[in-house]
Amino acid sequence: MPDPIDKVESATHRQQLARIRELYGQVLSSEQLRSEISGFQSQKGIYKPGGSEYALWVRQTARGVYPDEEPTTFEDGSWSFRYAPEGRAGVSDMGLDTNRALVRCHEKGIPVGVFRQTTAVQGRTSYEVLGLAYVEDFDGTHFLLRGEPIDWTVTPEPESVIPVFEPLELGTPSLAESVRLIRDQRFGVVIRRLYHDQCSLCQLGFRLRGRSVGLEAAHIIPVESRGNLRDVRNGVLLCRNHHSLFDLYAWTMDEDLRVQVADDAEFRKSAEANHVLKFEGVRLPNLPTAQRDYPATKAIEWRMKEFVRAWA
Numbered sequence: 001m002p003d004p005i006d007k008v009e010s011a012t013h014r015q016q017l018a019r020i021r022e023l024y025g026q027v028l029s030s031e032q033l034r035s036e037i038s039g040f041q042s043q044k045g046i047y048k049p050g051g052s053e054y055a056l057w058v059r060q061t062a063r064g065v066y067p068d069e070e071p072t073t074f075e076d077g078s079w080s081f082r083y084a085p086e087g088r089a090g091v092s093d094m095g096l097d098t099n100r101a102l103v104r105c106h107e108k109g110i111p112v113g114v115f116r117q118t119t120a121v122q123g124r125t126s127y128e129v130l131g132l133a134y135v136e137d138f139d140g141t142h143f144l145l146r147g148e149p150i151d152w153t154v155t156p157e158p159e160s161v162i163p164v165f166e167p168l169e170l171g172t173p174s175l176a177e178s179v180r181l182i183r184d185q186r187f188g189v190v191i192r193r194l195y196h197d198q199c200s201l202c203q204l205g206f207r208l209r210g211r212s213v214g215l216e217a218a219h220i221i222p223v224e225s226r227g228n229l230r231d232v233r234n235g236v237l238l239c240r241n242h243h244s245l246f247d248l249y250a251w252t253m254d255e256d257l258r259v260q261v262a263d264d265a266e267f268r269k270s271a272e273a274n275h276v277l278k279f280e281g282v283r284l285p286n287l288p289t290a291q292r293d294y295p296a297t298k299a300i301e302w303r304m305k306e307f308v309r310a311w312a
């Protein structure tokens with residue numbers, strides 16, 4: 001798929017869209033965003049640069065007059081978000097320049113940046129950069145925005161379709177390093193969101209200055225074994241300790257998402273005072289809200305085989 005950004009005539013507009021794409025998943029203060037993203041000093045919800053026919057970005061503020069909803073996340077890491085148009089005195093007005101600019105994005109398939117206000121960091125207003133999204137529709141009351149997937153070169157499936165899980169990366173054996181890094185970074189952001197910023201096993205989670213700390217997105221079929229890097233069902237969010245132990249097959253989850261601990265005397269003795277043994281046989285306590293985002297059975301089966309082999 002050619003990059004839809006290239007359809008925009010204005011070079012400045014294109015550069016700004018590319019920058020928003022790069023900032024995917026970051027939490028930034030208003031000051032930081034103002035210095036990088038045009039129009040951010042305005043109070044607007046939808047920003048259309050002067051002279052451009054398209055909107056550049058939309059943002060959801062914590063105290064918006066119009067109710068927007070929580071984004072829903074899908075298997076490919078894309079998300080959908082219903083965004084209320086701008087209005088006057090609490091009534092949407094589709095004649096407004098900004099709303100029309102968003103309608104034009106819909107008609108021409110031009111993406112827009114999406115920002116979402118998050119808890120204030122040290123008293124400063126901050127935003128999470130949700131990334132670029134397509135304006136899929138206008139349903140009479142809301143714009144339907146659909147975020148780019150982890151692999152942003154493909155178009156997301158319709159929401160009603162649950163894509164078949166591909167355990168392994170297909171295509172060329174070695175992805176360009178830059179592509180792998182983008183996918184890794186996006187995968188991490190989406191997994192953190194899906195697992196509510198808490199370890200799936202021990203539910204540990206810290207937040208510091210608007211960011212979660214000490215948590216890592218683990219691939220169930222590892223990257224070295226060409227595990228899928230673009231589908232959240234090959235992932236689980238773990239704290240650093242549980243991730244290290246998972247990588248070394250000290251524990252795994254079974255097909256019912258129950259914790260299995262290695263039958264190794266040395267490890268079990270060392271783990272006695274820790275959190276792993278306590279969860280043996282217990283279903284992972286922290287999972288995504290939607291069952292369709294749970295770890296895929298095919299990925300777990302692959303891991304179980306390796307787990308059994310590791311201790312045979």
Ligand SMILES: [Zn+2]
Pocket residue numbers: 199200201202203204238239240241242
């Ligand atoms: Zn943990």
